[in-house]
Amino acid sequence: MSSPTSFSTTADVAADSFAGQLRLATSEDWDASVHHRFVEELFAGTLSDAVLARYLVQDYQFFDAFVAMLGACVATTDSKPARLRFAAQLGMLAADEDGYFQQSFAELGVPASDVVSPHLEDPTEEFIGQMWEVARSRNYADLLVVLVIAEWLYLDWGQRDLLLPEAAKHRDWIDLHRGEEFREWTQFLIDELNRIAPSLGSEDGARLSARWTRVVAIERAFFDAAYAF
Numbered sequence: 001m002s003s004p005t006s007f008s009t010t011a012d013v014a015a016d017s018f019a020g021q022l023r024l025a026t027s028e029d030w031d032a033s034v035h036h037r038f039v040e041e042l043f044a045g046t047l048s049d050a051v052l053a054r055y056l057v058q059d060y061q062f063f064d065a066f067v068a069m070l071g072a073c074v075a076t077t078d079s080k081p082a083r084l085r086f087a088a089q090l091g092m093l094a095a096d097e098d099g100y101f102q103q104s105f106a107e108l109g110v111p112a113s114d115v116v117s118p119h120l121e122d123p124t125e126e127f128i129g130q131m132w133e134v135a136r137s138r139n140y141a142d143l144l145v146v147l148v149i150a151e152w153l154y155l156d157w158g159q160r161d162l163l164l165p166e167a168a169k170h171r172d173w174i175d176l177h178r179g180e181e182f183r184e185w186t187q188f189l190i191d192e193l194n195r196i197a198p199s200l201g202s203e204d205g206a207r208l209s210a211r212w213t214r215v216v217a218i219e220r221a222f223f224d225a226a227y228a229f
């Protein structure tokens with residue numbers, strides 16, 4: 001029997017696996033995000049400070065709920081090695097990603113009020129709602145669905161074969177979403193989702209598929225919102 005087709009150049013995922021099928025079912029919003037104007041301008045180094053600041057202010061609010069999701073994974077996974085992997089990622093995020101935000105906010109002159117409690121755009125509010133919902137649900141499958149999208153979609157654009165920009169505020173955001181460490185982390189999440197998929201019931205499948213579709217659409221809207229002013 002020939003091995004199933006792997007469709008992604010960034011992660012090794014069989015197209016007929018649980019994660020692979022979800023990914024294929026949402027190709028339109030997924031590909032539109034990976035090739036979004038925001039990504040093109042970020043790589044080209046032409047992204048305006050206003051758009052970058054607007055995006056980062058919203059993404060910093062996303063970041064807080066994202067950390068809470070990882071904490072929920074530490075608490076709920078059935079696998080001891082996975083628990084340690086999530087714990088290690090929490091440490092990395094606290095050091096590297098928070099540092100990028102703080103440095104960029106200072107460079108872009110973002111006021112403290114926008115860092116701490118900005119007006120939330122609709123996609124941010126909905127994304128945060130999804131993340132806290134799965135964090136509080138303590139349902140490992142729901143947590144993984146949201147995490148896999150958030151990391152795999154970002155890996156897909158981060159790994160695009162384009163020249164890197166000069167400015168640290170652009171390049172460092174790309175660097176956080178490409179390279180072997182981020183690829184390995186994303187692969188781990190996808191593998192976890194595919195590992196637990198056989199234990200899911202049909203109701204779980206329908207709920208997770210609906211969540212996947214919605215969250216991929218929010219990812220696209222999140223990029224759009226950076227230009228909506």
Ligand SMILES: Cc1ncc(CN)c(N)n1
Binds near residue numbers: 059149150151154219
């Ligand atoms: C909206 C969004 N989605 C995903 C990521 C990558 N963790 C992010 N920083 N922001």
